[in-house]
Amino acid sequence: MAHNQAPASDGESVPRIRVQDAHKRFGDVAALRGVSLEVQPGEVVLVIGPSGSGKSTMLRSVNRLETLTSGRIWVDEEEVTARHTDIRRIREEVGMVFQSFNLFPHLTARQNLMLAPSIVKHEPTERTSARAEALLSRVGLADKADAYPDHLSGGQQQRVAIARALAMNPKVMLFDEPTSALDPEMIKEVLDVMLDLAKEGMTMMVVSHEMGFARAAADRVIFMDEGEVVETGPPSSIFESPGHDRTKRFLEHIL
Amino acid sequence: MAAVDDRRRLEVSDGALIPARDDKAGFSAWRISFFGAIGLLIALPLVSPKPFWEILRFIPDGVLRTFQVTVFSIVFALIIGLFTGLARISRITVVNRMATVYVEVVRGIPLLVQLYYIYYALGQFVRVPRLTAAIIAMSVCYGAYLGEIFRAGIQAVPKGQMEAALALGMSRTQALRRVILPQTFRIILPPVGNEFIALLKDSSLVSILAVADLLRRGREYAARTFEYFEAYTIVALVYLVLTLFFSKLVAIMEERLGAHHRSS
Ligand SMILES: Nc1ncnc2c1ncn2[C@@H]1O[C@H](COP(=O)(O)OP(=O)(O)O)[C@@H](O)[C@H]1O
Ligand SMILES: [Mg+2]
Numbered sequence A: 001m002a003h004n005q006a007p008a009s010d011g012e013s014v015p016r017i018r019v020q021d022a023h024k025r026f027g028d029v030a031a032l033r034g035v036s037l038e039v040q041p042g043e044v045v046l047v048i049g050p051s052g053s054g055k056s057t058m059l060r061s062v063n064r065l066e067t068l069t070s071g072r073i074w075v076d077e078e079e080v081t082a083r084h085t086d087i088r089r090i091r092e093e094v095g096m097v098f099q100s101f102n103l104f105p106h107l108t109a110r111q112n113l114m115l116a117p118s119i120v121k122h123e124p125t126e127r128t129s130a131r132a133e134a135l136l137s138r139v140g141l142a143d144k145a146d147a148y149p150d151h152l153s154g155g156q157q158q159r160v161a162i163a164r165a166l167a168m169n170p171k172v173m174l175f176d177e178p179t180s181a182l183d184p185e186m187i188k189e190v191l192d193v194m195l196d197l198a199k200e201g202m203t204m205m206v207v208s209h210e211m212g213f214a215r216a217a218a219d220r221v222i223f224m225d226e227g228e229v230v231e232t233g234p235p236s237s238i239f240e241s242p243g244h245d246r247t248k249r250f251l252e253h254i255l
Numbered sequence B: 001m002a003a004v005d006d007r008r009r010l011e012v013s014d015g016a017l018i019p020a021r022d023d024k025a026g027f028s029a030w031r032i033s034f035f036g037a038i039g040l041l042i043a044l045p046l047v048s049p050k051p052f053w054e055i056l057r058f059i060p061d062g063v064l065r066t067f068q069v070t071v072f073s074i075v076f077a078l079i080i081g082l083f084t085g086l087a088r089i090s091r092i093t094v095v096n097r098m099a100t101v102y103v104e105v106v107r108g109i110p111l112l113v114q115l116y117y118i119y120y121a122l123g124q125f126v127r128v129p130r131l132t133a134a135i136i137a138m139s140v141c142y143g144a145y146l147g148e149i150f151r152a153g154i155q156a157v158p159k160g161q162m163e164a165a166l167a168l169g170m171s172r173t174q175a176l177r178r179v180i181l182p183q184t185f186r187i188i189l190p191p192v193g194n195e196f197i198a199l200l201k202d203s204s205l206v207s208i209l210a211v212a213d214l215l216r217r218g219r220e221y222a223a224r225t226f227e228y229f230e231a232y233t234i235v236a237l238v239y240l241v242l243t244l245f246f247s248k249l250v251a252i253m254e255e256r257l258g259a260h261h262r263s264s
Helices: A055-062 A089-091 A110-119 A125-138 A154-166 A184-199 A211-217 A234-239 A245-255 B024-049 B049-056 B060-088 B093-107 B112-125 B132-156 B160-169 B172-211 B213-226 B228-259
Strands: A018-027 A028-037 A043-049 A069-077 A092-099 A172-176 A203-207 A220-227 A228-233
Touching: A018 A055, A028 A069, A028 A228, A043 A055, A043 A211, A055 A069, A055 A172, A089 A092, A092 A154, A092 B160, A110 A125, A110 A154, A110 B172, A125 A154, A125 B112, A154 A172, A154 A184, A172 B049, A184 A203, A184 A211, A203 A234, A211 A234, A211 B060, A220 A234, A220 B228, A228 A234, A228 A245, A234 A245, A234 B060, A234 B172, B024 B049, B024 B228, B049 B213, B060 B093, B060 B132, B060 B160, B060 B172, B112 B132, B112 B172, B132 B172, B160 B172, B172 B213, B172 B228, B213 B228
Parallel strands: A043 A203, A043 A220, A092 A172, A172 A203
Antiparallel strands: A018 A028, A018 A069, A220 A228
């Protein structure tokens, strides 16, 4: 199975995520046109780019919610894109947070956190319950454990959703525009939780245009346009002196 | 991909009257019909006990049989419907196609013909008791309709639910059982309630197989006494009270289930 291993570059540690020449077509639409990138363990990478540039598609390919047309992706040593790979085992290690929260509306906040650990990992109720409590207080929602999602504000729902992903003890967290469905006054509470996570050393790939978060937490920014990675670099250099016109124009647009 | 809730309510177009709490006109129409029918069922025997009281004493066996047919049929139809609905969204072509053919065939044949077919036509090869044949025919027929309701109900659950479940490492089956179907059940409760009431009414068709249900008992009484008007008036009133009672029950259940987590 040696050919499924991520080629470690120059004897360095294996990247947590490695995307190699990823292509994805939806019918006539080319959503990804040869994307290659790496995310190192503990790194926080912010992905920016205009709407329709393939950011979501790229993120969703990492845990195979989308299957690539061609190209390969590894999470640690394991190849996500290989057919025989047990994708569920990789998904256990890759947490995902969606723009629309996607909490399970028929379950309380606590039950939302307990479901996957109990049926996927077969952990005993005492354990999943205790961890649910701990995670909910970590995101500042200890008092909402028994509330149903519809009784929570958008910001609270998104924090529960982050806690739900963390309940599986992932090694990587993927965020797809986690604050763009939120009212402005709720954005900070969610970003604060993400910032804490980043400080604790979680490997994170975040699609977002929150510049404050980028400056505070991101090690690297990736700019995507029309299904390609246009440029990548530390936040300061991308924001202050972008190397491409496309990046420049995009940044003028959103700042 | 915004979290819109509009898709989650299925339209209820025909069938019995299921009054919503805020539907004033529907609610009072329900009251007038329900209490009117009960009033008549009490008043008629008091005013002229001779035929009416006797009829009322004659038909309870039939009511029980009607219940029996209805309850057994709806239970089997729900099981058939669940699997048909799952098969209809299956990505395995053969399974999907078989379920679709079943739904189309059953929906294209009148229930009365299906009853004849299962009891008389198939009866040439396997003899089954009348009651069993009746329940099989009703279940097979309503299973197809419920299959469509299950399919629509599963598809009405936002796509993000399945994705969130898969992203957490659940299998498709686990996601269906623990995430999708619980939401489906709540979505389909009103239309399923409607089907139950429709089935209760359609169960009167089994009287043609000489199953002694409510209608059949009324007919037996009328045939003996020639009091057709009196007998069928009582039969109609009892059906009306039953269907209105259950429609109210469905409305209350729907409200209870929805109360937990409804968007403000
Ligand atoms: N399921 C899909 N079916 C068809 N086209 C899609 C689908 N998902 C994404 N696309 C298309 O792929 C392109 C990239 O989309 P997406 O990855 O969502 O971009 P972004 O997240 O950067 O806005 C867009 O043109 C979009 O319309
Ligand atoms: Mg997107």
